[in-house]
Each structure stands twice: as C-alpha cells, then as structure tokens.
Amino acid sequence: MLHSIRAFIFISLFSYLSFVQAHPLWVLPNEFSVSSEGAAWITVDVTASNVLFNYDHSFNLDNVLIHSPDGNKKPIDYYFKGHLRSVFDLQLTQNGTYKIEMKRPPLFFTTYKTEGNSRPQRLLADKEKAKAQLPADAQEVKTLLIHMESSTYVTNNGLSEQVLQPTGKGLELQAITHPNDIVRGEPVEFQLLVNGQPTADIDVELTPSGTQYRNERGALKFKTDAEGKFSFTPEQAGAWLMLAGVNQPSDTPLADMKRLMLYMTLEVVLD
Amino acid sequence: MRYYRRIILSLLCGLASLHMVHADTLTVELELPVIRTPQYEAPFVAVWLEQKGQRRALQTLSVWYNDKKWLKDLRRWWRKAGRYGEENFDAVSSASRVAGRYKERWELTDIAAGDYILYLEAAREHGDRTVLKQPIRFGAAQAQQFELVGGKEIGAVSIQIKPTQVTQSTTEAQVQPQPVQE
Numbered sequence: 109m110l111h112s113i114r115a116f117i118f119i120s121l122f123s124y125l126s127f128v129q130a131h132p133l134w135v136l137p138n139e140f141s142v143s144s145e146g147a148a149w150i151t152v153d154v155t156a157s158n159v160l161f162n163y164d165h166s167f168n169l170d171n172v173l174i175h176s177p178d179g180n181k182k183p184i185d186y187y188f189k190g191h192l193r194s195v196f197d198l199q200l201t202q203n204g205t206y207k208i209e210m211k212r213p214p215l216f217f218t219t220y221k222t223e224g225n226s227r228p229q230r231l232l233a234d235k236e237k238a239k240a241q242l243p244a245d246a247q248e249v250k251t252l253l254i255h256m257e258s259s260t261y262v263t264n265n266g267l268s269e270q271v272l273q274p275t276g277k278g279l280e281l282q283a284i285t286h287p288n289d290i291v292r293g294e295p296v297e298f299q300l301l302v303n304g305q306p307t308a309d310i311d312v313e314l315t316p317s318g319t320q321y322r323n324e325r326g327a328l329k330f331k332t333d334a335e336g337k338f339s340f341t342p343e344q345a346g347a348w349l350m351l352a353g354v355n356q357p358s359d360t361p362l363a364d365m366k367r368l369m370l371y372m373t374l375e376v377v378l379d
Numbered sequence: 380m381r382y383y384r385r386i387i388l389s390l391l392c393g394l395a396s397l398h399m400v401h402a403d404t405l406t407v408e409l410e411l412p413v414i415r416t417p418q419y420e421a422p423f424v425a426v427w428l429e430q431k432g433q434r435r436a437l438q439t440l441s442v443w444y445n446d447k448k449w450l451k452d453l454r455r456w457w458r459k460a461g462r463y464g465e466e467n468f469d470a471v472s473s474a475s476r477v478a479g480r481y482k483e484r485w486e487l488t489d490i491a492a493g494d495y496i497l498y499l500e501a502a503r504e505h506g507d508r509t510v511l512k513q514p515i516r517f518g519a520a521q522a523q524q525f526e527l528v529g530g531k532e533i534g535a536v537s538i539q540i541k542p543t544q545v546t547q548s549t550t551e552a553q554v555q556p557q558p559v560q561e
Contacts, residue, residue, distance in 0.1 A: 143451035143461065266462045289434070289458070378454050378508075 115372055131164070133258045134349055135172075135208055140375035141288055142264045147201045152208060152261060153192040155298035160319045161373075162348050162363035163193040171211055175271040177204025177264075182256075193252055204268030205261055207286055212256040216363060220246040251351045253363035254277070258371035263288040278351060279368035282336075287372070290342065292379045297339040299332075302368065306336030310354040316344045316376075333339070341378040349373055401492050401518040405440075408500060409446035410534030414506065421475035422522045423449065424530050425456035426483070437495065442472040446546040452502040453511055459498075460540035492518020494533055501532035509533045510521040517542055 117362035133156040142148045154172070166189045175181045187196035200206060216234035223245050233237050235251045242249060255278055261271070267286050274280040278369070282299040290296050300310045308331075315327040330338040342348065350372040358366045388517050407426060412476040435546060436459035450451040451457040460467050497515050509530035519542055527536040 141451055141457070141462070143447050143449070143457060150446070260480045263462070266464055277431075291458070377458060 119283060126376045129348050131158055131207040132160070132349055132351060133167075133210070133212070133262045134161065134258065134373050135210055135258050135371075136161050136373050137201065137208065137262050137345060140260070140262050140347075141377070142200060142262070144200070147199050149197055149199050149248075149263055150161050151195060151197045153193050153195055154210060154258075158319075160315055160317045161341055162320060166192060166194045166208050169194050169196060171209070171213075171333075172215070173209045173211075174198060175207035175209065175269055177202045177206060177268045187242050198262075200262065200264035203265040204269050205263045205286070207259060207261055207271040209257065209259040212254075212258075215256070216251060217253045217254055218242075218249065220249040222246060235364070236362060237296045237374055241355075250365070253358060253360065253366045254369065255366065256369045256371070260373040261287040274301050274304060276301075279354060279370045280304075281370070281372065282306070284337070287374055290374055292342055292376050294338055294379065295336060295371045299335065299337045300354075300370075301336060302354060302356060306332075307354065308332055308334050308336060310336070312338055312351050313351045314340065314342075314374075316342070317347045317349075343375050345378045347373055347375055402486060402488040403490075403517045404484060404486055404539075405501065405515075406482065406484045406537075406539040406541075407440075407496075407497075408480065410480045410529065410536070410539040411476065411478045411501070412477040412529075412532070412534040414503070416505070418505040419477075420504040420506075421445070421477045422501045422506065423453050423475055424499070424501045425453045425461075426497070427456055427460055428490070429459060429498055431494070431496065434459070435463065436467075436498075437490070439468040439471055442468045443475045444472065444473050447469055449502075449504065452504075452508070454498050454502070454508065455498065456500050487517065490517050490533070492516075496514045497538060498534050499527075499533055499536060503532050505538070507531040511536060513538055518542065 118314060136153045138151045142150065144167065153163065153168050154169060155163045155165055164375050168189065169184060169187045172184050173181050174184060184196045184198065186231055187194055216232065218231040218233050218235070218238040219228045221228055222243055231241055233241060237238060238249065267288055274282055274285045280301045284297040284299055299306055301307065310332040312330040312332065313327045315325060319325055328340055332338050352370045354368050356366045356368060395445050411422060424443040425439065426438045428437040430437050439460045448459055453461065494514060494516050497513045499511045500509070509532040511527050511530065511533055512528060515538065522542065523540040525538040529535045
C-alpha cells in the first residue's frame with residue numbers, strides 16, 4: 109500500500125517541474141453545511157486528481173482524523189477503498205463545525221542531475237539511502253522532506269470555532285473568515301501559520317471546481333503578506349480547492365529542505 | 380389597546396424618562412405561483428430582515444417549511460439566521476404552503492429607526508430558488524409602498540410600511556413582534 113502511494117506521488121511529482129503543481133489530494137464532503145434535527149449523515153470522497161473534482165486515485169484512510177465541535181478527535185470507523193477513490197460516511201452527532209483531516213506520512217524525495225540528461229532525476233529516498241542508489245556522476249543532489257495534509261470543514265447547524273484553533277505545528281490555517289461562511293461576491297480573509305507563527309511569502313493557489321469543462325484552469329494565486337494573510341473575493345459558487353505550500357529549513361540531516369503542503373476543500377455558497 | 384396601556388404606563392413613569400420611539404406596521408403580500416408539474420411540492424419560504432454589512436440577519440419574520448433536513452436549501456436565510464438555532468425562528472415558523480396569494484403583517488416596535496433590507500427567499504424540491512430583496516426604512520415619517528416583480532418561485536410581492544408614533548418610557552419592556560395572519 110505504502111509502496112503504491114509512494115509510486116503514485118513519485119509519478120505525479122515526476123510529471124511536473126514544481127512540487128506545488130503535484131496531483132492535488134482532496135477530501136470532498138457531499139455537504140459542507142447541514143441543517144438537521146439532531147444527527148445527520150454526510151458522505152466524503154478522498155482521492156487525488158488533477159481534475160477538480162474528479163476521481164483518479166484511492167487512498168488508505170487509516171490516518172483520517174475527525175475533529176468534533178467539542179474538541180474531541182477520532183479516526184473514522186470504516187471506509188470503502190475503490191480503484192479511483194476512497195469513501196467514508198460520517199454521522200454528525202453534534203451541532204457545530206467539524207474538521208476532517210488527512211495527513212500523509214512524511215516523504216523523502218531526492219532529485220539529481222546527470223551528464224547528458226537535462227531533466228532532473230528523482231529518487232524516493234532520504235539523503236542516506238539515496239547515497240547507495242545515486243549514479244556516480246550525480247550532480248546537484250537535493251533532498252526534500254514533504255509534509256502533506258488535506259482537510260476540510262463541515263458544519264451541522266450553527267458555526268463553531270473550536271476546530272479552527274491552530275495546534276502550533278506545521279502549516280495551518282488561521283481562519284479569519286470562517287471556512288464554512290464563504291459567500292460568492294464577499295471578501296474572504298485567511299492567515300497562514302508555520303508552527304504557530306504568521307508567515308509571509310507562502311504560495312497559495314485557489315481553484316474552483318469544473319476544470320474539465322473550461323479551457324482556463326482559473327486558479328487564483330497569492331502570496332501571504334507580512335502578517336501571513338491573504339484575501340480574495342470568489343465570484344463563482346461551488347467547491348474550491350486551496351493549496352498552500354512553503355519551503356522551510358530542514359530539521360533533520362536526512363533532508364536539505366522541508367516542504368509543507370496544505371490542501372483544503374472550501375465551499376463558496378450562493379449570495 | 381396595547382398602545383393606550385403603554386402611554387398610561389409611560390405617564391406613570393414620569394415625564395423625565397419619556398422619549399419617542401417608532402413602531403412600524405410591515406405588510407407583505409406575496410404570491411407563490413402555480414407551477415404545473417407532476418412533482419409539485421410546496422416551496423419553503425422565508426421572510427427576514429438584514430442590516431447591510433452584518434453577517435447575521437437581524438430578525439426572521441416568517442419561515443414556512445416541513446422538514447428541517449431541507450431547511451438549508453433556503454440558502455441565504457439558512458446562512459444568515461436558520462443555522463444559529465431554532466430560537467431564531469421557532470416562534471414564526473409554520474407549515475409550507477401551496478401556490479396562492481398570502482398576506483402577513485407584523486407590528487415591529489423593537490427595531491431601531493434606520494435602513495434595513497427585507498429579504499424573501501423560496502426554494503422548491505425539484506424546482507428553483509428565488510431570492511428577492513427590498514431596502515426599507517423603519518421610523519420614517521411617510522408610509523412606504525414597494526411592488527416587486529418576482530421570480531420563478533415567488534411571484535409579485537407588495538410591501539407596505541406604515542409608521543405609528545408611540546410614546547413610551549425607557550424602562551418599559553419591549554414587545555416582541557407578532558405575525559398577524561389574514
């Protein structure tokens with residue numbers, strides 16, 4: 109399983125020059141905002157696909173975490189893993205905002221160049237393991253440690269704030285606009301934190317769904333400002349995928365650089 | 380009768396605490412159009428007040444629905460009011476209604492004078508969604524009358540606001556608006 113995920117990430121990274129443009133990993137609920145008399149069921153797709161929102165790869169969901177409005181978190185009970193997507197149903201038993209979080213295991217990724225080959229070559233290995241596999245003429249050897257998370261928010265009846273609290277670890281959203289309160293034609297403001305600190309120059313890309321039905325991908329691109337903030341006004345209702353990515357100094361000798369990637373599925377509702 | 384009682388109360392409280400507040404009678408007459416389809420279900424309808432720039436609605440005046448599961452399909456009303464809890468609409472909710480012309484009247488005494496936006500939203504299963512809005516003013520000296528053209532799920536709408544000046548003391552309890560069925 110791990111092997112196939114690695115192979116998949118390898119292939120998707122191989123296809124693009126930039127890590128930021130790797131195959132998006134996303135979590136898509138059938139409803140982001142639910143009205144209910146007590147408990148309500150939702151169903152959630154997990155896949156990785158360059159087409160938003162279509163299916164291309166399934167995943168092991170053992171490390172999906174559901175954060176409840178009361179602050180508790182637990183894994184999902186059971187799920188279906190097909191060839192092109194994984195699916196689980198979730199009962200929202202509390203009122204308020206839930207966070208659905210999927211973290212990938214950290215992945216070491218080494219690139220290098222060889223004589224007569226203009227394209228960088230790639231290895232799924234840390235600095236130590238890569239040594240044994242690198243050809244003798246390998247140059248510009250660099251190893252990245254990639255941390256990848258994909259998450260979304262779903263609200264049963266009224267909004268709540270508990271699951272929006274940052275943990276102070278990794279790349280996180282500090283929601284100024286509540287993620288389940290994004291409205292077509294109204295400004296949205298978000299802040300991004302790295303280890304709890306607002307961080308400037310984080311690359312952010314926001315793409316509305318339906319990419320297979322238009323010629324332009326239609327992504328909005330930003331960099332966070334000095335306060336780690338960015339803002340935008342969505343003009344299209346529907347599901348959007350956000351990707352935030354930033355490089356950080358490595359905290360292990362097994363990598364030269366750490367890349368933090370955060371995918372987030374957001375719903376823009378009708379005004 | 381209520382007004383007389385208030386005036387007497389106010390006089391008892393003493394002249395120093397007297398101030399003029401307004402009361403407005405809001406009347407909304409709306410049409411739910413006849414839609415010829417084998418899958419006709421009574422639409423869900425909400426009428427409410429917003430203030431410009433406020434994320435939450437000021438007050439829900441009326442909600443017609445039958446199953447809370449689909450209440451979110453009144454998308455704007457759900458986002459602005461419904462999702463914050465039943466206490467925001469329980470007292471003014473009733474069963475959804477089939478095509479016809481309906482008139483509702485509210486005596487609004489606890490809303491500060493100023494500019495507001497009156498919203499009407501309807502959503503029908505297998506059907507469409509219509510949102511209508513009209514800027515209105517409470518505490519105006521003149522009566523206001525508006526005619527809205529309407530859309531697919533809400534037809535022609537007549538809105539009337541009639542001012543009533545009331546004298547009351549600052550200490551008197553506010554009276555909740557009551558919908559008046561006609």
